[in-house]
Amino acid sequence: MLKRSLLAVGGLAVVLYFLPSPRPAAPVRADRLLLGTLVTVKLYGDEAVVRPHLEAAYAEIARVDSAMSHYREDGALRRLEQQAQLTPTRGSAGLISVLTRSQYFAALTDGAFDCTVGALTSLWNFPDAAAPPAPAQIDSALALVGYEGLEVASQSFRINKPGLRLDLGAAAKGYAVDQAVAAMQELQVEAGIIEAGGDIRYWGEKPDERPWLFGVQHPRDPEQYLAVEDLGLAAIATSGDYEQYFDWEGERYHHLLDPKTGYPARASISATVWAATALDADILSTAVFVLGPEQGLALVEGLTNVEGFIFFARDGQLMHRASTGLRDRFRFCNSNKPSPGCARH
Numbered sequence: 001m002l003k004r005s006l007l008a009v010g011g012l013a014v015v016l017y018f019l020p021s022p023r024p025a026a027p028v029r030a031d032r033l034l035l036g037t038l039v040t041v042k043l044y045g046d047e048a049v050v051r052p053h054l055e056a057a058y059a060e061i062a063r064v065d066s067a068m069s070h071y072r073e074d075g076a077l078r079r080l081e082q083q084a085q086l087t088p089t090r091g092s093a094g095l096i097s098v099l100t101r102s103q104y105f106a107a108l109t110d111g112a113f114d115c116t117v118g119a120l121t122s123l124w125n126f127p128d129a130a131a132p133p134a135p136a137q138i139d140s141a142l143a144l145v146g147y148e149g150l151e152v153a154s155q156s157f158r159i160n161k162p163g164l165r166l167d168l169g170a171a172a173k174g175y176a177v178d179q180a181v182a183a184m185q186e187l188q189v190e191a192g193i194i195e196a197g198g199d200i201r202y203w204g205e206k207p208d209e210r211p212w213l214f215g216v217q218h219p220r221d222p223e224q225y226l227a228v229e230d231l232g233l234a235a236i237a238t239s240g241d242y243e244q245y246f247d248w249e250g251e252r253y254h255h256l257l258d259p260k261t262g263y264p265a266r267a268s269i270s271a272t273v274w275a276a277t278a279l280d281a282d283i284l285s286t287a288v289f290v291l292g293p294e295q296g297l298a299l300v301e302g303l304t305n306v307e308g309f310i311f312f313a314r315d316g317q318l319m320h321r322a323s324t325g326l327r328d329r330f331r332f333c334n335s336n337k338p339s340p341g342c343a344r345h
Helices: 053-068 076-083 093-108 118-124 135-142 172-186 278-291 293-301
Strands: 016-018 028-034 037-044 150-152 156-159 191-196 199-203 213-217 224-229 235-240 245-248 251-254 270-275 307-314 317-322 330-334
Touching: 028 053, 037 053, 037 172, 053 076, 053 093, 053 172, 093 150, 093 156, 093 172, 093 278, 118 135, 172 191, 172 199, 172 235, 172 278, 199 278, 213 235, 235 278, 270 278, 278 293, 278 307, 293 307, 293 317
Parallel strands: none
Antiparallel strands: 016 213, 028 037, 037 191, 150 156, 191 199, 199 235, 213 224, 224 330, 235 270, 245 251, 270 307, 307 317
């Protein structure tokens, strides 16, 4: 029996959302579909001054979407990917930055994060999948996966494994958010928040001078969330098994694939990462999800300016763990029962 996630918006779920402090100064806000998901921009300041800057924020995101979207078969990324088969191919500074960072974390996680999973993600075809691929198909796709088959230089990249395909879906959103924030800072917008399908970054101080407060969606109870204090890390991203999934013969199949098995990763239910950039948070939330609570949080603890929180199942029970710097900085809240330290959605 097929059951689709009702949380999906434009193919991806918005799993992390901003929780305003009581009576905040209202931001100028816009919502648009880009990057295959809902992108929200909130800018604080004089409306007459900041409203025109919304277009600049979305222009940056649209630029990244055009250059790096894996779901466009006729897009720029697919054309470059074909040219790069066994041939060094020049890429934009942004693409090379994303590939370089992706390869760094691929090596650091021993392939738990891998941007060369395009053959697998194309085969599974989320969010439109209704049944898992045949095992033989998965084995064939796995033969075309492996970050070692991608070589990245300062201005170019080369695919050394014929047929290897890129999927920057776990990195491009974060990079797009970073670029939009940089554009807003260059325009001297003093404070704001930009979110793309659960990847979020904020900057500055709100006019009411209250601290930023964020809510992380509980993966199984829509009325519950984690209220998290400002950690001084500007970017947050969540990966969860409830974003895109279908049920088949009593088992949930979600879109977060383990690059080593070719099947949905089973060690986690959701993983949230705080980092200095949305690009890093985006990549690391996927890596931590695939690695699971022990290895995933060990990865987080070994990195500077990174914190993490993970939900997982153990013996049929939903459990959670937090990294050291987060353990005393969050609380579980109920959206229908306001309490001290919890803001309403």
